[in-house]
Amino acid sequence: MAEVLVVVEAAGDAVKKVTLEMLTMARGLGEPCAVVLGGPGAAAPLTAKLGEFGAEKIYVAESDEIAGHLVAPKASVLAKLVKETGPAAVLIASTQEGKEIAGRLAVKLENGVLTDVVSLDADGTATQVVFAGSTIVKSTVKGDLPIVTVRPNSLTPAPQAGAAAVSNVDVAVEDKDKLATVVNRVAEAKGARPELTEASIVVSGGRGVGSAENFKLVEELADLLGAAVGASRAATDSGFYPHAFQVGQTGKTVSPQLYIALGISGAIQHRAGMQTSKTIVAVNKDTEAPIFELADFGVVGDLFQVVPQAAEEIRKRK
Amino acid sequence: MKIVVLVKQVPDSGAERNLRPDDNTVDRSSANNVINEMDEYAIEEALRLQEAHGGEVTILTMGPERASESIRKALSMGPDGAVHVLDNALSGTDALGTSRVLAAALQRINPDVVLCGAESTDAGGQVLPHMLAERLGIAALTGARKLTVEGSQLTIERQTEEGYEVVTAATPAVVSVWDTINEPRYPSFKGIMAAKKKPVETLSLADLGVSAEQVGWTGALTGVASHSKRPPRSAGQKVADSGEGGVQLVEFLTNEKFV
Numbered sequence: 085m086a087e088v089l090v091v092v093e094a095a096g097d098a099v100k101k102v103t104l105e106m107l108t109m110a111r112g113l114g115e116p117c118a119v120v121l122g123g124p125g126a127a128a129p130l131t132a133k134l135g136e137f138g139a140e141k142i143y144v145a146e147s148d149e150i151a152g153h154l155v156a157p158k159a160s161v162l163a164k165l166v167k168e169t170g171p172a173a174v175l176i177a178s179t180q181e182g183k184e185i186a187g188r189l190a191v192k193l194e195n196g197v198l199t200d201v202v203s204l205d206a207d208g209t210a211t212q213v214v215f216a217g218s219t220i221v222k223s224t225v226k227g228d229l230p231i232v233t234v235r236p237n238s239l240t241p242a243p244q245a246g247a248a249a250v251s252n253v254d255v256a257v258e259d260k261d262k263l264a265t266v267v268n269r270v271a272e273a274k275g276a277r278p279e280l281t282e283a284s285i286v287v288s289g290g291r292g293v294g295s296a297e298n299f300k301l302v303e304e305l306a307d308l309l310g311a312a313v314g315a316s317r318a319a320t321d322s323g324f325y326p327h328a329f330q331v332g333q334t335g336k337t338v339s340p341q342l343y344i345a346l347g348i349s350g351a352i353q354h355r356a357g358m359q360t361s362k363t364i365v366a367v368n369k370d371t372e373a374p375i376f377e378l379a380d381f382g383v384v385g386d387l388f389q390v391v392p393q394a395a396e397e398i399r400k401r402k
Numbered sequence: 403m404k405i406v407v408l409v410k411q412v413p414d415s416g417a418e419r420n421l422r423p424d425d426n427t428v429d430r431s432s433a434n435n436v437i438n439e440m441d442e443y444a445i446e447e448a449l450r451l452q453e454a455h456g457g458e459v460t461i462l463t464m465g466p467e468r469a470s471e472s473i474r475k476a477l478s479m480g481p482d483g484a485v486h487v488l489d490n491a492l493s494g495t496d497a498l499g500t501s502r503v504l505a506a507a508l509q510r511i512n513p514d515v516v517l518c519g520a521e522s523t524d525a526g527g528q529v530l531p532h533m534l535a536e537r538l539g540i541a542a543l544t545g546a547r548k549l550t551v552e553g554s555q556l557t558i559e560r561q562t563e564e565g566y567e568v569v570t571a572a573t574p575a576v577v578s579v580w581d582t583i584n585e586p587r588y589p590s591f592k593g594i595m596a597a598k599k600k601p602v603e604t605l606s607l608a609d610l611g612v613s614a615e616q617v618g619w620t621g622a623l624t625g626v627a628s629h630s631k632r633p634p635r636s637a638g639q640k641v642a643d644s645g646e647g648g649v650q651l652v653e654f655l656t657n658e659k660f661v
């Protein structure tokens with residue numbers, strides 16, 4: 085059976101959920117093989133988890149040069165690996181970096197690339213959701229090698245034991261891949277909350293929340309539900325919450341099990357980032373707010389009444 | 403400093419957008435076509451670089467005849483001129499083909515800095531800046547929320563999931579920007595009038611030495627097999643808060659097993 089290369093995304097020592105989703109998706113096309121591209125020691129903490137989700141092989145490419153330069157070395161190592169292994173498909177996470185690697189890989193291999201894929205058939209046909217979640221597209225790559233980037237929260241990862249045999253890949257980074265140097269990485273506090281695109285519950289606040297101070301209400305509800313916090317553009321533009329948490333057309337696309345919109349009107353550009361969520365709940369004082377058109381449950385009311393009461397009620401039930 | 407800004411015309415993301423039933427391409431006839439929002443931030447950043455370091459700002463667009471409206475709009479913000487790659491054979495071109503054409507045009511212009519939006523609102527692929535850098539063999543500094551220039555050294559703050567990375571490269575380089583980088587200016591009346599007279603060079607594939615087989619439908623290495631509208635979500639239960647709204651909300655969450 086042909087290998088399916090899955091490029092591992094991790095946050096420090098933890099395998100990201102999207103990687104487990106890709107390992108699950110890969111089984112439909114061939115033998116899932118994980119590829120770790122990172123600095124020295126990047127793979128060791130990840131291998132056990134990758135094996136639990138079906139990785140038969142784990143290709144490990146580690147070097148300071150991979151970590152120290154933007155994307156280009158990763159794409160080169162991956163291209164070489166594709167040539168050597170002749171995989172049935174290459175799956176990469178649909179994140180900023182993932183898409184960038186995919187773009188370079190496509191040029192190197194003169195091969196088509198499909199981004200934001202939510203499912204992949206055994207014959208390589210990919211399903212993409214486009215135009216603010218309004219349109220479903222079935223696409224294919226000409227030739228034998230689908231290079232696809234997979235949108236987080238597209239499927240539920242299922243454990244399956246894999247051999248997880250580590251195979252070291254030698255890394256020789258050429259000068260042309262060292263043009264962009266990462267001189268510093270700065271973490272900005274987001275606390276212990278799950279990552280926005282991977283969270284199974286997201287609680288978002290909009291202009292209706294009114295101030296940065298009031299966002300504590302949103303955070304409180306989120307923490308009680310083990311959720312990530314999101315924000316509308318009106319909220320990030322007004323400085324209520326950092327831009328990194330913006331949901332929508334020009335922010336993150338989320339597809340959680342539950343999305344709670346607090347004081348968000350539901351503009352088309354906001355819906356673009358959340359309308360494939362499984363269940364949507366909205367609190368808005370305007371009964372005409374468009375968000376109610378897609379909410380499975382809506383409360384027409386003042387969020388400053390409704391949210392604290394809901395938080396209190398959850399505490400009671402716990 | 404010679405700066406090129408890539409500008410794409412896209413259907414307005416605030417209105418309903420469709421794919422055409424006949425050839426699965428973006429329906430641009432029914433849509434209100436606008437400059438891709440993120441590209442306006444790239445234009446603004448280019449103008450700021452020009453104000454600080456001198457040089458020339460050129461808009462580069464690949465697109466049909468109609469894209470010339472967006473070119474004029476871009477020019478009204480202040481750039482010096484534009485290049486429009488226009489060729490009937492380009493219809494159906496995918497991202498890989500687009501990068502081939504734009505790379506050829508960039509080779510001809512030979513800029514120090516190529517600025518562009520981090521993604522487009524229609525395709526949202528985020529693949530193009532790195533495709534261009536790969537083809538041209540130059541650096542890519544992507545996802546910038548801040549750009550500084552010292553001599554020929556460019557440094558960006560790149561937005562990441564965890565925070566940001568400081569990334570640096572020498573020119574020539576491709577720099578893609580998010581909307582956090584600046585606040586684009588509005589075209590002034592004078593700017594709008596001046597834009598009408600600014601030079602726009604139109605180039606065909608032949609001018610760029612790209613063969614028609616490498617682009618368009620023939621050259622595309624991806625294809626759309628079919629498309630359909632997602633069934634619209636239907637509104638569920640809506641309750642008016644009469645003092646119990648929060649409890650009712652939690653009731654719903656409990657029934658759905660979220661609590």
Ligand SMILES: Cc1cc2nc3c(=O)[nH]c(=O)nc-3n(C[C@H](O)[C@H](O)[C@H](O)COP(=O)(O)OP(=O)(O)OC[C@H]3O[C@@H](n4cnc5c(N)ncnc54)[C@H](O)[C@@H]3O)c2cc1C
Pocket residue numbers: 289290291292293315316317318319330331332333334335336346347348349350351352353354357367368369370373385386387388415416439523
């Ligand atoms: C190209 C482009 C890209 C964009 N990208 C994005 C994007 O990525 N993400 C995004 O979110 N937007 C985006 N927008 C902006 C979008 O069009 C809307 O302006 C924005 O989503 C509005 O945010 P909001 O719902 O928080 O604010 P508003 O539309 O002002 O809505 C606030 C809501 O809060 C309610 N409210 C007020 N007070 C209370 C209260 N006390 N209790 C309960 N409810 C209350 C009001 O009834 C209202 O419905 C984009 C726009 C453009 C043109």
